[in-house]
Amino acid sequence: MMPVLEIERLSIDLPGRDVKRPVLAEVSLRVAPGEIVALVGESGSGKSVTSRAVLGMYPPRARVTGRIRVDGIEVIGASRSSLRRLRREVAAMVFQDPRASINPLSTIGTFLTETLRAAGVDARQARQRALTLLEAVGIRDPRAAMDRFPHQFSGGMLQRVVIAAAMSTGPRLLLADEPTTMLDVTTQAEVLVLLRKLQQTHGTGMLFVTHDLELAAAISTRMYVMYAGRIVESASTEQMFADPWHPYSRALMNATPRLDPDAPPTRPIAGRPPSLADALPGCAFAPRCTARQERCTAAQPPLQTIGDRRVACVVATEGKRA
């Protein structure tokens, strides 16, 4: 079956004297229909840039190479109207801050029906759809809510509204960029449950971007780990947690606080993630890696496929067979 999202060797470069490395380098990933895939990385790893690129939004003055296909539709180089149709009907995105996503002077109703109206749906039908969705995401008294303004809702409720809006046109792909980061833990759980439910009901594929491993574990079946603009490891979530191969993935696991009293103490990763001004010969993680060897800084480690996993680390792939 055709994947609902396919990114092939996506690279994004920025001009400028202070930019010494690409924002994204040869990023490839895939989301099958109905699948939830997590894209994990620290801030600055390029995960948000990746998710925005899927909708055809690139950083200003960027040079973009590679291919992105959403449900078969080419994104890079698409015409304006093609892009608009893609954004309206085929893919949708949920952002970190719901308050920043909604026009404070518009009612929730307007926000919810905007996309539908842009797609040509008439006002009454759009309103109907919006009401149904509001109920589906758990907003009490949808009718009254439609006429209210964003500032009258809590963050959690607003995020539900945003999710409702995202699902309004029945997209095949949902991109979620840190959708729960700004919410408290209880609400986080609720929103996650909601996302999972909707995704299952509508069969939407989802790319869940986050820096939080626990979240990724809770919601996804497959994971990609990103560092400094590259994919460094990909595996099923189970495999990733049981046996992370890439030193960075392993370090991430170790750095995550666990509730389990028997778990080993958390160990933060030394150093800091590279900025765009840092030129990195060889493996980008080498400066912070405990398993570092001479050859790590000599050349960029290639992303190698071993079984149904991929990893970009010369040390990790030692001794493993394809």
Next chain:
Amino acid sequence: MLWFIVRRSLGFLASLFLVSIVIFGMIHFAPGDPLDLIFEGGGRTPEAEAAMRARYHLDKPIIVQYWYWLSDMVTGDFGRSIAYGQKVSTLILSHGSTTLALVLYTMVIIVTVGMVFGLVSARYPGIVDRSLLVVTGVATATPPFVAAVILIGVFALGLGWFPTFGEGDGLLDQLHHMTLPAVALAVAYVGMIARVTRMSVMDELARPHVEVARLRGVGEATILRRHVLRNAIPPIMTIIATRLGSLIGGTTVVETAFGISGLGSLLVRSVARRDFPVIQAIGLLIVAVFAVALILVDILHARMDPRLTLSKARQR
């Protein structure tokens, strides 16, 4: 909402009250006999003196004088002009319509030209923006009287496209006569509005919900209308309202320069003639109009932005 209007009206009345004290006090501030001041412009006859004494109750204590004056004003009795002999209210009505037309015409120019310039500036950064910034910068530094004289020189005397004075007869002729005066009055404020529009629009264009709307596939036209412009208007409105007082004051200059008989030029002539009933009435009127405009803008502000409760509508 009603409570808000009541509260603001009370504030407005308080201000008006204080201002009226200032305006009333005018003739008493100067050293010497108020009558000397009043008749400095001439016309000091025993009848005129008696009339003034009666009008201002000059033989009574000053508080009483003020009270009489104020209660007269409130009931619509603005007295009689010393220079013209007519009732001041009649004078104001006849001259007021001209000034009103001028101010409206000017406002139309300011809002349309100003906002267009501002939008263009925000939409096309680079050389277009820079050039417009220079133009608007010079415009803001051009007081109405300078603009008036330059416009007369170039367009009236030089090119002969417009008449040099008067307000004309009939709608079209009036428009023709009022165009240069309206432009002269508008110049300084167009620059200001253009810049505020530019900044406000640039601010709104940069807001995340605009990008999100694009990412949701909403059309550019809708985005411009609903997400950018609508959000950008409040600061523009505020600036228009706060500068309105200055604009009304500018009518004195422009009407004088163009020989238009409106309230502005009437005020100027009345000052020269020490025609205090007229001076006081026009002064109060201008302040009242300005204050009402400010209240209206506050209300509009609150209606436009649902986040504002009416108690904190406008911050100056």
Next chain:
Amino acid sequence: MTASPATPTLPRLARPLGGARFLGKHTAMLVGGGIVACVILLAVFGPLLYSQDPNHMDFGNSLSGPSPQHPLGTDGNGRDLLARLLHGGRLSLVGPLAAITIATVVGIGLGLLAAWYGGLLDSLLQRLLDTIFAIPGILLAILFAASFGRGLTAPVAAMAIAFTPFIAQLVRSATLQEKTKPYLDAYRVLGFSELWIAARRLLPNIAPVVLAQATINLGYAVMVLGSLSFLGFGVPPPDPDWGRMVAEGQEAMQRGAYLPSLLPSLAMIVTVVGFALLGEGFADRLARRERG
């Protein structure tokens, strides 16, 4: 021993030019400063160096163009335009300078008091400032001229009153911002009096912003006082000031001579632009410094 707290920034609505930056970071300030310096130098030293009498009438020579005797020509009464322009500069600047200086000093005092002590004093002050704000500056000046007659004193007093609220509001909000900052508490703990703290520690921190706003207001004051002279109030004839010169020039225009009105007009525009650029350039620099 100076902690360096962030300087408060000018509210955006107080900036007529909208804070535009042209070519470089400091261009606005430098160009503005240059213009203002030139204007002031010309006004102060011009009349000393160029000794023609601005009031000497020579009817035979009226409305003549530039000549060796009169480098910029003469006006309708045969008076030398260059001399009138230079002398006019003095008179057109001295009024606004006086008015803004008074307004700034009084504004700082009132704003500090209101913000520092708060409560009833603050509310009363707000009411007072609102009242002043309700009267357009030019109207107040005209009213004063009506009561106090001709001459510069009345309009200057009116301008001083009219501009006080702008400075007072600015100082008040800046003080309110700064008042709660911990570095001031350090002084309190050490036993310094409130007055001393306000004057010697708070004031220097808000002074730059106030200065920037005062400069911009100076431009406005030049325009308003010029308008007043144009109307016939203010500086009494025959002394020249730019506003009066434009008014006289209007008549000359009818007779085909454009210089008498054009020169003072340009002088006024250039001067106001200079003040605006200087004030806003300065404010921009302050804002940038605060953003770090």
